[in-house]
Amino acid sequence: MQASETLLDRPAAFDERRHFQRVNVDLLGRFMLENRAEYPCRIENMSPGDLAALSPVSPRVGERVILYVDHVGRIEAAVSRLFAGGFAATVRASDRKREKLAAQLTWLANRHELNLPEDRRHERMAPRNPVVELALEDERRYRATIIDLSLSGAAVSCQVRPAIGTRIMLGTTLGRVVRHLEDGIAVEFARVGDGEALASRTD
Incomplete structure (x- = not known):
């Protein structure tokens, strides 16, 4: 079973999951456990309320983790459950942070729909020193x-x-x-x- 399927198909463990639309992504990152050990991860899908991450290391259910995700930045979360090859976590954030995350995920969703390796909608710039x-x-x-x-x-x-x-x-x-x-x-x-x-x- 794919990580995205386990997150989407399983009944929500937290009510807030039902309020957010998840976006399929492919983002590299790393996460830090409570003991400050850091490991690489790949985010498969994410919403302003939760995420699914592939990782060679499994944290404990209930453990607080801090993720650093490309294009998104720092995210505080709590591990909600484990699956083969990764874990699902609930995002801990203020309403303002969730709004910002929703905007970032919208941009990422549009980019992947257009199959753009980088965002060509942004204006090109000439560096002062190339x-x-x-x-x-x-x-x-x-x-x-x-x-x-x-x-x-x-x-x-x-x-x-x-x-x-x-x-x-x-x-x-x-x-x-x-x-x-x-x-x-x-x-x-x-x-x-x-x-x-x-x-x-x-x-």
Whole structure:
């Protein structure tokens, strides 16, 4: 049984689940347990009230966890149940935070419906300094040149082509590889808006 099926088909354990529409997503992230140990995860579906995460480690039911999810940011949650290969959790957030999360999920749903590896609706920007350092997770570093830049992603010319899905750093901006180009890669930023800071950097 798929993680999304277990979350959607099982009767709600919390009343608030019934008030939110879940969005199928494919977001990388990590989560921290109460003992501060951190592990990677992949969010399969999410609403402003709950989420389903795939993970190699299973937290305890009822345990409070803090998730850091690409495009979404920090989320506090409580584990509601476990399933094979992951867990479901109820989001703990203020009404204002839930509204913001709903807006982010709407954007993500539209992006995936259009099958866009990055949000092409955002205006393209010209960086003040197109030369940037590209760092991989294993700490290898390369000189790269930004060809094209928006609030949500960039096309980068570089001598390496990491696998699609690989996390990288462009300067101090976190992103992941979403497509290979003829002379480089297309990068999707971890948060919408990160491209503005990258465009204005002068170092």
